[in-house]
Amino acid sequence: xxxxxxxxxxxxxxxxxxxxxxxxxxxxxxxxxxxxxxxxxxxxxxxxxxxxxxxxxxxxxxxxxxxxxxxxxxxxxxxxxxxxxxxxxxxxxxxxxxxxxxxxxxxxxxxxxxxxxxxxxxxxxxxxxxxxxxxxxxxxxxxxxxxxxxxxxxxxxxxxxxxxxxxxxxxxxxxxxxxxxxxxxxxxxxxxxxxxxxxxxxxxxxxxxxxxxxxxxxxxxxxxxxxxxxxxxxxxxxxxxxxxxxxxxxxxxxxxxxxxxxxxxxxxxxxxxxxxxxxxxxxxxxxxxxxxxxxxxxxxxxxxxxxxxxxxxxxxxxxxxxxxxxxxxxxxxxxxxxxxxxxxxxxxxxxxxxxxxxxxxxxxxxxxxxxxxxxxxxxxxxxxxxxxxxxxxxxxxxxxxxxxxxxxxxxxx
Numbered sequence: 001x002x003x004x005x006x007x008x009x010x011x012x013x014x015x016x017x018x019x020x021x022x023x024x025x026x027x028x029x030x031x032x033x034x035x036x037x038x039x040x041x042x043x044x045x046x047x048x049x050x051x052x053x054x055x056x057x058x059x060x061x062x063x064x065x066x067x068x069x070x071x072x073x074x075x076x077x078x079x080x081x082x083x084x085x086x087x088x089x090x091x092x093x094x095x096x097x098x099x100x101x102x103x104x105x106x107x108x109x110x111x112x113x114x115x116x117x118x119x120x121x122x123x124x125x126x127x128x129x130x131x132x133x134x135x136x137x138x139x140x141x142x143x144x145x146x147x148x149x150x151x152x153x154x155x156x157x158x159x160x161x162x163x164x165x166x167x168x169x170x171x172x173x174x175x176x177x178x179x180x181x182x183x184x185x186x187x188x189x190x191x192x193x194x195x196x197x198x199x200x201x202x203x204x205x206x207x208x209x210x211x212x213x214x215x216x217x218x219x220x221x222x223x224x225x226x227x228x229x230x231x232x233x234x235x236x237x238x239x240x241x242x243x244x245x246x247x248x249x250x251x252x253x254x255x256x257x258x259x260x261x262x263x264x265x266x267x268x269x270x271x272x273x274x275x276x277x278x279x280x281x282x283x284x285x286x287x288x289x290x291x292x293x294x295x296x297x298x299x300x301x302x303x304x305x306x307x308x309x310x311x312x313x314x315x316x317x318x319x320x321x322x323x324x325x326x327x328x329x330x331x332x333x334x335x336x337x338x339x340x341x342x343x344x345x346x347x348x349x350x351x352x353x354x355x356x357x358x359x360x361x362x363x364x365x366x367x368x369x370x371x372x373x374x375x376x377x378x379x380x381x382x383x384x385x386x387x388x389x390x391x392x393x394x395x396x397x398x399x400x401x402x403x404x405x406x407x408x409x410x411x412x413x
Contacts, residue, residue, distance in 0.1 A: 008340040011270040013071050016064030020071065027078035039408065051168045052161035055262050060272055062263035069103050098396055109256045111352030112386060115359055117178070118142060119379050120185040129192060141181060148174050152258055156265035168258065175253035190218070220387035223394045231401050267344050268337035
């Protein structure tokens with residue numbers, strides 16, 4: 001699929017060869033191939049049982065899916081060279097737009113998660129919420145958040161997961177604590193907002209719409225969690241919501257701040273990273289002859305000793321030859337891969353840092369416009385955009401699930 005001379009983009013893309021195959025089939029010139037999901041099919045997989053194996057596996061999945069998505073979005077025009085109907089081409093174009101938005105959210109995931117964490121925990125410092133205790137907790141958790149985030153980058157760039165399993169497990173537990181605090185902040189702020197709306201006794205549904213920030217949070221929460229529950233009931237498969245829902249919620253920051261970081265920081269690694277690949281390589285061993293004897297040349301007389309001495313003096317007196325280093329093709333390819341990795345990580349970090357600085361008016365931007373009111377407005381607008389985007393994407397997925405159920409009734413597969 002990708003040879004030794006393949007570009008790093010192509011090599012990463014083919015880590016998700018199934019996605020590329022699906023795209024090429026659907027977009028094949030002068031053809032109208034379609035793919036259908038068979039719900040009744042089953043599959044088995046060998047689940048990683050250690051954090052190091054899980055990180056290596058997710059690195060391949062994340063990098064492969066990301067570069068495959070970039071390739072398919074960049075070549076969306078191939079759909080129009082196929083023989084699909086105009087309606088199907090239009091629906092596929094809408095799906096490309098959806099995938100583009102999804103990819104943008106994946107690119108800015110670490111920045112978005114930090115901003116949501118910062119804004120919600122900072123809101124707990126309001127006098128009608130936690131007051132001084134909320135402000136102190138917000139500062140402490142934010143410092144711990146940034147320190148752990150930096151640790152993730154350092155480990156991803158310089159350590160193998162197999163040798164840092166304890167570090168990674170410690171970070172997982174810390175991110176679970178962060179998610180618990182973040183969930184508490186979201187629920188606590190929502191409950192206090194409801195109490196404030198109903199305190200004067202004239203509560204109505206119109207008052208919910210008038211409080212834009214409260215309404216945005218309610219819509220986002222309802223469109224995410226409620227739609228998940230409704231969809232699982234419609235598919236007659238609700239048990240994973242009971243057995244796995246809490247674990248996935250608590251592991252959300254781990255997926256963003258550990259797995260994503262390791263994946264982007266190791267785009268130069270194009271190995272498959274399947275279970276068992278993290279075992280240490282076998283060390284080379286010495287091979288001895290059966291007799292156990294060796295040949296040693298020793299001087300026989302003074303003449304031999306003098307000759308050897310003169311030869312060694314001549315070596316010391318002569319100028320050392322200029323060392324010529326020849327780099328192999330493997331070394332050049334590895335340097336190219338690592339250079340690509342560094343460029344991707346730098347651009348990725350800068351984009352997320354710029355987003356956080358712009359929304360929070362930090363990193364010197366507050367000196368350009370010292371008006372704190374506008375900074376608060378930017379944070380409010382940003383939260384509204386994120387919450388409504390989450391709601392819109394969840395609704396789009398829910399509509400797709402409903403359409404699949406309706407089509408399956410007539411298709412029978």
